Amino acid sequence: QKEVEQNSGPLSVPEGAIASLNCTYSDRGSQSFFWYRQYSGKSPELIMSIYSNGDKEDGRFTAQLNKASQYVSLLIRDSQPSDSATYLCAVIVDFGNEKLTFGTGTRLTIIP
């Protein structure tokens, strides 16, 4: 079983709708969770970090964490064509070690 799993997509969402991206992780002791956005040919860009159960909102983005279910998600409200990218879920598995474990990413396409 992979440590961090994401649906590879592609996920197509109409412009203005809510895009929902999901991620599960296998190590129950994982402490820190991140969402990165990567445009084609570019390096990843940090969007959100979340550390405790519940929701965390930043503008149009909401990260949700459920440690009991080992599940983290990212919601994008009012999706725009510029949101079309690959979204990478990343987890710090070992406490005290800053190394990130990445999922394979979900490719999101916003349809105008």
Place this chain on the structure above:
Amino acid sequence: GAVVSQHPSRVICKSGTSVKIECRSLDFQATTMFWYRQFPKQSLMLMATSNEGSKATYEQGVEKDKFLINHASLTLSTLTVTSAHPEDSSFYICSASGPSEGQYFGPGTRLTVT
């Protein structure tokens, strides 16, 4: 804040030559930097963790004698691909642990070995 730069952004070299890639944290000090490689349509693969003033920690399967890492200061880490071959052609990306938790990525270096 938390800006990471890489140089060069793109390099083409001949097989058998060596290439050096620089990674700099511009507005913060980074005791730890990471080097990744990404092939087309694949996710990031961590190659090594670079700690200032000490030897890098390489991931399993990554040849430390081929990918030389030096982290001589709190703002600079370098990756040297020695005796490059066409199969080393890839997108190399560095990241640094920034002022808040999480890693901040450089813009990447696209290496093509002919």
